[in-house]
Amino acid sequence: MFHTLLIANRGEIACRIMRTARRMGIRTVAVFSEADADARHVRLADEAHPIGGPQPQESYLRGEAILEVAKRSGAQAIHPGYGFLSENADFAEAVEAAGLVFVGPKAASMRRMGSKAGAKELMDAAGVPVVPGYTGVDQTPQTLAREAARIGFPLMIKAAHGGGGKGMRVVHGLDGFLPALESCQREATNAFGRDRVLLERYIEQPRHIEIQVFGDHHGEIIHLGERECSAQRRYQKVLEESPSPFVTPGLRERMGAAAVQAARAIDYANAGTVEFIVSPDGSFYFMEINTRLQVEHPVTEMVTGLDLVEWQLRVAAGEPLPLAQDDIVQRGHAIEVRLYAEDPDAGFLPGSGRLQRLRLPPPSEHVRVDTGVVEGDTVTIFYDPMIAKLVVHDVDRKQALARMREALALCVIEGPKSNIAFLERLVRHPAVTEATITTGTLDRELEQFTGDDAEAPPHAATHALLAAAVADLLAGERDARQAAERSGDPHAPWARADGWRLGHAGLRRIVLGDADLRHVVEAHGSDGGYAIVLDGERMEVAGARFEDDGLSGQYLSARFDGQARRYRVDVDADHVRLHDGRRRWRFARVPAFELQGGTADAGGDRLLAPMPGRIVATRVATGDEVTQGQELLVMEAMKMELALKAPRDGVVAGLHAATGDFVEADAVLVSLET
Template structure:
């Protein structure tokens, strides 16, 4: 086995590889950018070296720099994780030339599958089923449009060198094709430095099923069953499970054998994933092969009891696979939920900020968390916004879902918007519970998954009040202990006021609503007069884990209430509620009139400006394009108007919420 390896990646996958290496007694070397100087993977590794500034192109994509670090610190092998250099043919070849083992696919295999078009042409010759489409080298817009018209709409545009949904667009009618093609090419060039596009017929209700394969240098190739990755947004997965629900043993074997044939056709070695689309009639079509470890590999580990990173290390050492096909068994059911810093209600746009509060479920035989962040870390614009992977397992799907919903309720994030409440809604949806999955699940059930915001409940208000009162009580007690006059009435915690009645008022804002709660101080707790007219007797305490243990009119409950300055976050039963505590004597009711302005929906970089001062635009006109966290967002005109001012130019960085331009509405 290797004595020392370098991990050419960051975040949760770097931490994941380090854990297996540590268990096997292998020393690890991390690399980091300026944005990651205090990152978890850096502190976990035995050694760590700076490789450049924050942008990936100036750090994690610098193969030559990473190789220099590897040679300088004397590693025997490099694990590329996924993303970045994991499917870079040149980097794999350069490792070989430098005498360092690349813990991944051979360069020729990466090249064979690196272009989606070339891969489909190869699979066509190998008689692997393919979706009707165009995979040719002629990339003229006129020809591409003609090919799409010929196969009929809807069609799907995909970057030939792509993955992860980058450079991908659905086109529903011919009139949309030109704009969609331009956007797909631009995003493909930005993400992969290659703007070539392929076109496929778009299946209306397919399942996305992938098969985990493994091969060694001794001629052995096996498949480790399937994963259903159908639940996606922006063509990127957010929930995966293994085995696939309602999947027959016959179809599993047929697709597994097809995946093995794909791997053998390109003389594959190592961990790989063959991805298929499965139609409603059970027919399946080859999509692509990812020549690396997948983000969702933990669910395969949970149902097989294997460590796929350990298998990667063994194969890279030249050893044979630990198991043959007949020895592999599937036990139970596993689900992975990707925890993202993103706002599902705002088109799943990434969010940035500091993780002011982070509490995760306790790990055990049923719950596993793969993460690369800690409380206090800052989520920046430079990398993928995935914070962690929440993986659950049980003997059957129903049991795994119970663990998943309970774990999501115990996953608390404050400081930025996450997709946890959305995942809780999704995994409780009747169609998901029944295993009725396909890639159109989220748009189909959008009304259910994005319910209208409900007014804050009496229970949430009472919990917020109780938490504030207990915190104020604790502060007063601390001040009394430190005071030269600990018996001063100003240190009392019973609501005493000079020449006034013994009650206080707490003022909250929730959205645009002002909520005033009268608090009576009692010897046994507090009496709350809520805006609804309900009166509650409340008492409680904060336990050592930071949870609020509340008694509301005799009903006991547990909640997490986090306060930062005036912002109060109440997390209970898997729901999150935001309130603002304020002093009306200090609150300024005046606000600037923002009518007519357009603001950045996220921190990012302006990559295109389509208008100038004085231009007349129609509602829906593309004004600017903003890029952040590997995705684009088009700023559109919300109404007909005239551009009064453009505040930023192409190439400039902008902060979340900053005004980008001013548009005068034409009335």
């Protein structure tokens, strides 16, 4: 076994690998970019070395710099994690040429899977079912359009050297084929350095089900069961689970055998994933083999009780597989979701910035959290904005979903916007609870998962506001008591926070901010009993108090006009946060007599950059007439393309960015004549 391992990656996967390596007595070496100098994976490593600038091309994609660190540190092996160089055959070959061990498959196996086109041809020859399509080397637009017409629509264009949902487009007719092809090729070039694409028939209402395979260097290959990843948005996985609620024992056996057959066809060793598209009738077709560890590998670990990173290290060191196929047993059900810094209500626009507050559920036998950040860290614009992976396990799917809902309710992310509320609605949606979700459900019915909650009961927001006011009152009284206890006269009436005044009953004024709204609440009373007035309506509150469950935080329980309600609550100096078990609220604690300022209206004469990024295409020139909603520029940021559109009809007065320019957030890109 190795005594020193270099981890050629960052974020939660680097931290994950370090935990296993440390448990196995292996010393860890990290590499980091300028943007990651204070990152968690750097702090956790036994030693860490800088390798370049913040852009991946300047650091994590520089194989020669990583190899130099490996030599200086005395590392015997390099684990590439996932993403970056993990599926780069040239890097794997260079590692081996340097006398080090690459923790992954052989370069030859990668090359066979490095092209989706070549992979399909190879699998077809090996007898693994494949989707009809075109994988030829003739990539002229005319040939591709002709082949598209032959295959028929709907049809998918896929980057031949891609992965992770990048460089993929679904086209429903020939008239939209060429624009989609251009966008797909451009995205593929930016993400993978090559613009070759393949075409294949798009299966209607499909499921995405993948099989975890593992091979050693002694000729043994087994599978560890399936994961279903049908909950996707724009081909990016959102929720993964194992076992699949769709797969029968017979289908599992057939898919597992096909996956092992696919791995044998490329002489595979180490961890890999064979991905299939599955039709409603149970027919399945090969999509690709991911020649690396997958982001969703924890769900397989939770149901099998195995550490796949440990298996990777043992196999890379030349050991045989720890278990045979008949020894693999699945227990219970596991579900994973990914917490991202993104805004679901703004088209899932990626976010960046300092994590001012980060609260994640405590790990337990039922809950696992994989993260590469802590409170105070920064989500940068240079890398994928994933904050954490939240994984739960229980005896069956119903209870696992309940665990996930409870775990999500405990999450708080402040600073950049996050997808927590989106995930909470997702895991309660009938398409998930009834296991009918397919790969197109989220894109087709996205409004059911974002925006206003149509299923919220009447007055839920008002009740939450009143509960927040009560929490504010209780917190104020608690803080006053604690301050009094620290003073020289703890029983003085001046130390009480009940609004007491000489000659009249106490009145307190609480102001809570919600987005741009300012709510004023008046309250009489103390010690959990209050008369509260909001917008002229009076409500009696009795029995209000905080309760600590000893594990997941604090609750507020009270009777509002005789009706008992309970909220998970988090109160600090600036905010009151509530969760009623289904939805969350966050109110700012505003000084009662704070002056109000106005907001400036910039009008619709300018198109601003929504976030830092690079301009990859310009669609207009100065003097062009444009219509509202017309695409003016295309920006690439955080591994995705954003179409920037005209705010109104008008004439372009100025174009302030060119293709290739890197722009900051809120930079003026296009101005229209007034």
